[in-house]
Amino acid sequence: MNSPIKLGCIIDDDNTYVHLISTLIKMKNLTEELLIFNNGQEAMDYFEKAVENNAIEDLPQVIFLDLNMPVMNGWQFLEQFDKKKCNNCSLYVVSSSINPNDMNRAKQFPTVKDYITKPLEISTLEAVFQRAS
Known part of the structure; x- marks a missing residue:
């Protein structure tokens, strides 16, 4: 079976x-x-290089982003990523936070397709990839 x-x-x-x-x-x-x-900084460096080299095929179709990370957290990543105009990327915030403020804030970013709370269920994971295919 081929990957979606x-x-x-x-x-x-x-x-x-x-x-x-x-x-x-x-x-x-x-x-x-x-x-x-x-x-987020490791990811941003990768995305910036791909965009700079016009390597659209190197941009992922599905991105799962955590909010609480060192160096560059998910919020900082979203602020920069939103400016990249990655039209083929479906970005999902995946966090253990059930705070409605976090959920609402994440959904204010145009690139965020949805906010998913951890743990991620297999059916949700499959549905995300199917929607992106």
């Missing part, structure tokens, strides 16, 4: 969560490749 999308991305500093989600994504064959970044 070519490239996915996880931006999160929680190694246990990243291992679990990346294992599920590979097990379900939801993407051909998966980028993993430990903080």
